[in-house]
Amino acid sequence: MVNPVTHNLKKYFRGEINYTTCPGCGNGIVAQAILWAIDDSGIDFDNYAFVSGIGCSGWIPSPAFNTDVLHVTHGRAIAFATGLKLAAPNMKIIVTAGDGDTSAIGGNHFIHACRRNIDLTMICVNNQIYGMTGGQIAPTTPYLSKTTTTPYGSVERPFDLSKIAIAAGATFVARWTTFQARQLRKTIAKAILHPGFSFVEIISQCPVQYGKVLKKRNDAVAMLMDYKERSINLKKARELQKSELKDKIIVGEFVEERNVPELTQEINRLREEALQKCQR
Amino acid sequence: MxxxxxxxxxxxxxxxxxxxxxxxxxxxxxxxxxxxxxxxxxxxxxxxxxxxxxxxxxxxxxxxxxxxxxxxxxxxxxxxxxxxxxxxxxxxxxxxxxxxxxxxxxxxxxxxxxxxxxxxxxxxxxxxxxxxxxxxxxxxxxxxxxxxxxxxxxxxxxxxxxxxxxxxxxxxxxxxxxxxxxxxxxxxxxxxxLALFERRRLKSYQGINQKIFLDEKVALMPVFGNGLKANVTGSTHKEDGFRNVSDPKILDNEIKVLSNKILKHKKEIIRIEEVNLEDADVAIFSYGLSSRAVLKSIEVARKERIKVGSFRPITIWPFPDEEIKKLSNRVKTIIVCENNLGQLLPFVKAAACENCQVIFLPPKTLGTLYHTMEIIEKIKEVV
Structure with missing residues (x-):
């Protein structure tokens, strides 16, 4: 007699777990990190809502997570989430988006959410490529990469998404790779509780499309080992020269700023002030 | 009023x-x-x-x-x-x-x-x-x-x-x-x-296949934050919100039900304003600000005993084609006045052309209000 074992996270799924991602995709690690963090938070799953856009990462919560899920247009997840948060400020709202969603088509919404410091948790799955549409170059793909739309090698410099978030004023910014699954879980748990806009960038393997670019096609393990090799903690990185950091992935929690006014609270203040004026 | x-x-x-x-x-x-x-x-x-x-x-x-x-x-x-x-x-x-x-x-x-x-x-x-x-x-x-x-x-x-x-x-x-x-x-x-229509909300979670979309009689809305586990997507989906982008039947159903949700309630939705149409030979189709000049023109023309009236759709979409068809049985001519190159004209024609003639009269200069004389001249020309 075998005792059936139910995974601790199964309770968060809408029916059977049926992901459509490719073998070796980083989405599974990210989904687990998010759900473990939610499990750690002690907040009822019904109080969470997920908003996602178009791209592979959009499928992390949609339709799998068994709570309110809004799956919207390409690049606009943050903008939808902003409206939702303003209308339902007590909800914990998590946005999952890819690097293209975040920094190409949705770049404007991204920087403005950072600036507004609205209490959303943004999980950006950065696989450095357009996966779903067939391996085209993304704003995060390294210089000289040969992709399906850069057969001669890319001539554009990539974005550093965490740096953009910091520059735009996000009050919680962190980056890990999918190799650091445990650190990721802890960071997401912190991000969820952070009272303001939190940006968690996850460098995640796409063995099918980006693996091809790296000549590690369909080899998720090789990509993860590569992340392990190249990751360097923020504190260590501070002691190194710029040349020594070439090709390194700096990981860790870059920014955690409290006491910055948060948008829904600010709007609440405006309501109270307007009401007082009316009563006078 | x-x-x-x-x-x-x-x-x-x-x-x-x-x-x-x-x-x-x-x-x-x-x-x-x-x-x-x-x-x-x-x-x-x-x-x-x-x-x-x-x-x-x-x-x-x-x-x-x-x-x-x-x-x-x-x-x-x-x-x-x-x-x-x-x-x-x-x-x-x-x-x-x-x-x-x-x-x-x-x-x-x-x-x-x-x-x-x-x-x-x-x-x-x-x-x-x-x-x-x-x-x-x-x-x-x-x-x-x-x-x-x-x-x-x-x-x-x-x-x-x-x-x-x-x-x-x-x-x-x-x-x-x-x-x-x-x-x-x-x-x-x-x-x-005021009679305000309050949102018809889903009250409690009905299970994984709850019907929260695609009902011609309008499904109850599972507003977020109420434990209703709403599954909302812009992808082609079924009544429960689950996407299915491989089966054309699901696509067919989604498009038709969403369309019928509006079209089958046209009578409830559509509002038109008819002025002086009871005995009219000529009707003027106009809407928005254009209709203000049209109404003035009709007032002037009526003083000269010209049988002309106004048909003003307040609801543009869904288009009031049945109402225009009825109108076309009563009048000889419909003059379409709109401040553009005839955007709703083909829709009026499609509804009316079997029964009466349809003539287009844009303002002399696009972007300006109709001068009542422009409209009156046209009415006289048609009569």
Missing amino acids: EKNKKIRNADFLQGNIACAEGAIMAGCNFFAGYPITPASEIAHHLSKRMFEVGGTFIQTEDEIAAIANVLGASWGGAKAMTATSGPGISLMLENIGLGVVTETPCVIVNVQRGSPSTGSPSIHMQGDMLQSKFGSQGDYQIIALAPSSSQEMFDLTIEAFNLSEQFRTPVFILSDSLIGHMRERVELPNKEE
Whole structure:
């Protein structure tokens, strides 16, 4: 007699777990990190809502997570989430988006959410490529990469998404790779509780499309080992020269700023002030 | 307007302000928008008023974000609105399509301006009549109302909220820069006397295959934050919200049910105004501000005993084709007056051409009001 074992996270799924991602995709690690963090938070799953856009990462919560899920247009997840948060400020709202969603088509919404410091948790799955549409170059793909739309090698410099978030004023910014699954879980748990806009960038393997670019096609393990090799903690990185950091992935929690006014609270203040004026 | 109606409260309001106050009266508690002439006064006014009624105002980074905020807020339980002009609508259209397929109530005000692209921001035109219906990709139906005065900017904004809640769909107000900017007397009703349609919400979670979409009689909306585990997507989906993008039957069902949700309720939705049509040989089809010049022309022509009347659709979409067909059986000629190159003309022709002739009369100069003489001359020519 075998005792059936139910995974601790199964309770968060809408029916059977049926992901459509490719073998070796980083989405599974990210989904687990998010759900473990939610499990750690002690907040009822019904109080969470997920908003996602178009791209592979959009499928992390949609339709799998068994709570309110809004799956919207390409690049606009943050903008939808902003409206939702303003209308339902007590909800914990998590946005999952890819690097293209975040920094190409949705770049404007991204920087403005950072600036507004609205209490959303943004999980950006950065696989450095357009996966779903067939391996085209993304704003995060390294210089000289040969992709399906850069057969001669890319001539554009990539974005550093965490740096953009910091520059735009996000009050919680962190980056890990999918190799650091445990650190990721802890960071997401912190991000969820952070009272303001939190940006968690996850460098995640796409063995099918980006693996091809790296000549590690369909080899998720090789990509993860590569992340392990190249990751360097923020504190260590501070002691190194710029040349020594070439090709390194700096990981860790870059920014955690409290006491910055948060948008829904600010709007609440405006309501109270307007009401007082009316009563006078 | 009923003459004996007791005036509760009246004010001298700019069209755009009347629209904003109508929204407040309808219970709107969320506004997102981006500055644009000639719609900005709505945002100016609501940036103050929203907070006074405990609502939210946000000026977004662009119009794409404005409509996204509005749809997100609607799922959060708000009665939400945005206001812009043609260029802003062009940016919003992809998300308006998402609003249609996810059956998200909201109101979108288009204070139209002249010409494609940047155009002439303060010249009025009726140039976006088709954009509102056909602008987003795929087959869909939309509800659009065309006010012709400050009073209707107020009244129809309330009606737009009611229709959007009743049919769980985005509703357009198709105004223009002159209606938006002119000031007229507006009678304001008491809120207690208004019939406001309250959102029909799903009360409790019904299980994984709960029917929360695609009902011609309008499914109950699972507003977020109530433990209803709403599964909402812009992808082709079934009644329970689960996507299926491989089976054409699911696609067929989604498109047809969403379309029928509006078309099968045309009688409830469509409002037209008929003036002097009882004995008319000639009817003039016009809407919005154009109809003000048409009504004046008819008044003058009637004094000369010319049998002419006005047919004014207040509801532009769904198009009142059955009403026009009935009209075409009664009159010999329909003159179509609209301030564009004939955007609704083909729809009038399609409904009327079997029974009467249809003639198009644009204003001599696009972007200007019709001169009553232009219309009277045409009426005499036809008679």
